[in-house]
Amino acid sequence: MIYCLGPVGSYSEKAAKLFAEHLKNSEEIVYCNSINEIFEKLEKIDNSIDCNSESMVYGVVPSENSIEGSVTLTQDLLMETNVKILAEIDISIEHALISVSNDKKTIKRVLSHPQALAQCRNYINSNHWATQTMESTALSAKTVAERKNNEIAAICSDANAELYDLNILDKNIQDYKNNQTRFLLISKKQNKEYIKDINFGIDDLNKVKSTVILELKENRAGSLYDVLGEFKKLNIDLSRIESRPSKTKLGTYVFYMDFEYYENMDELFNKLEKWVSKLIYLGTYFVL
Numbered sequence: 628m629i630y631c632l633g634p635v636g637s638y639s640e641k642a643a644k645l646f647a648e649h650l651k652n653s654e655e656i657v658y659c660n661s662i663n664e665i666f667e668k669l670e671k672i673d674n675s676i677d678c679n680s681e682s683m684v685y686g687v688v689p690s691e692n693s694i695e696g697s698v699t700l701t702q703d704l705l706m707e708t709n710v711k712i713l714a715e716i717d718i719s720i721e722h723a724l725i726s727v728s729n730d731k732k733t734i735k736r737v738l739s740h741p742q743a744l745a746q747c748r749n750y751i752n753s754n755h756w757a758t759q760t761m762e763s764t765a766l767s768a769k770t771v772a773e774r775k776n777n778e779i780a781a782i783c784s785d786a787n788a789e790l791y792d793l794n795i796l797d798k799n800i801q802d803y804k805n806n807q808t809r810f811l812l813i814s815k816k817q818n819k820e821y822i823k824d825i826n827f828g829i830d831d832l833n834k835v836k837s838t839v840i841l842e843l844k845e846n847r848a849g850s851l852y853d854v855l856g857e858f859k860k861l862n863i864d865l866s867r868i869e870s871r872p873s874k875t876k877l878g879t880y881v882f883y884m885d886f887e888y889y890e891n892m893d894e895l896f897n898k899l900e901k902w903v904s905k906l907i908y909l910g911t912y913f914v915l
């Protein structure tokens with residue numbers, strides 16, 4: 628079973644279907660109303676079941692977009708809940724404008740997920756439309772269909788036009804044409820060795836990476852440098868470093884780091900422990 632942001636027609640559903648192709652017995656997709664709900668559902672699960680079990684429960688969440696950057700809610704919930712990352716996939720996002728109206732001139736307000744509205748900011752501003760945020764792009768399409776109002780339109784994938792019987796008024800409307808969102812497959816599990824549990828049919832370790840969240844012990848000159856030095860000494864290539872507020876005090880941060888496969892994580896963690904007060908290991912996982 629895979630929890631993802633619904634309803635039918637969301638980009639998260641598309642990601643969930645792609646992940647499902649690699650998972651045994653996990654074709655069933657369960658639609659949630661929000662990203663929070665996905666994490667809440669996973670948190671409640673008994674984590675003693677093993678990854679190959681038919682009852683394994685997964686979640687799919689958006690983590691990062693090429694125009695807007697991090698999906699901060701997902702980043703925060705990764706830190707605050709006890710889930711692990713099992714795989715990652717990047718999806719091309721092409722937004723369309725859809726409505727019950729078949730004339731763009733009647734539109735006064737556009738509905739969508741905040742990430743999608745932000746990805747189309749210039750387009751929306753140039754048309755002088757008001758905006759309304761929704762929990763997902765597909766929910767905005769569903770809402771537009773239900774309200775039957777010529778003045779509102781949804782920003783979502785063009786597939787929603789057929790799903791909700793609406794007209795496509797414009798296609799490929801995001802401000803930068805090459806728009807991609809990264810999605811994560813997550814589950815609740817303690818085991819450090821997921822990579823051995825799940826068979827994604829990938830042997831290439833170049834397609835494996837790890838993510839940790841670190842909080843520095845001290846705020847002094849060179850404390851981040853010391854942490855980065857441990858990666859350098861072990862010759863581990865970092866692919867992302869991002870800071871988020873620690874939420875304990877203004878001006879204090881935690882660091883999210885993605886890095887290439889390294890066979891001895893305990894060795895790395897032992898070295899990092901000297902410099903960090905918190906180390907959350909989010910997993911070693913496949914890039915599909």
Ligand SMILES: O=C(O)C(=O)C[C@]1(C(=O)O)C=C[C@@H](O)C=C1
Binds near residue numbers: 632
């Ligand atoms: O609303 C959706 O369809 C989603 O799956 C969410 C989401 C996101 O949160 O980034 C996914 C892809 C797009 O970047 C816009 C919205």
